[in-house]
Amino acid sequence: MNNEIVKLELEKSKINTKHILHFILTLLTGGFWSIIWIIATFRNQSRVKRIENKILELKIENEYRS
Template structure:
């Protein structure tokens, strides 16, 4: 799992703010939109990686070996996917009933 932590850490993205400031000045502020999109995208990517890193560290500090940690993380992901599917199903049923009963 140490290799996995290393790989996840090296995949983090950084925004080159100096470049974006220069581009914003040169384009009269038009580049500000591209800068904002880049920052949000990089932030979302890094938060996803941080979540994975925190999961690994959490299970490793509980004393799980690499195999058990991997299995637990996979199980957590499956449970999350099932929960999301149920939420979407409930929302669709509520929307259907709303329009059907009108």
């Protein structure tokens, strides 16, 4: 089970929103890109939360088996 947790932690660490890129695009497009920026941020937060929940479930399962 620990291998699964490590894999999920690695997957979680790869999820990020490139704030500087989105900020520059927002400035260059007159604010239009901010909509995409907000969507990407919420989507990434949702993915991270799902992964954190899976990790928590695995940790609880590991403790239960011990």
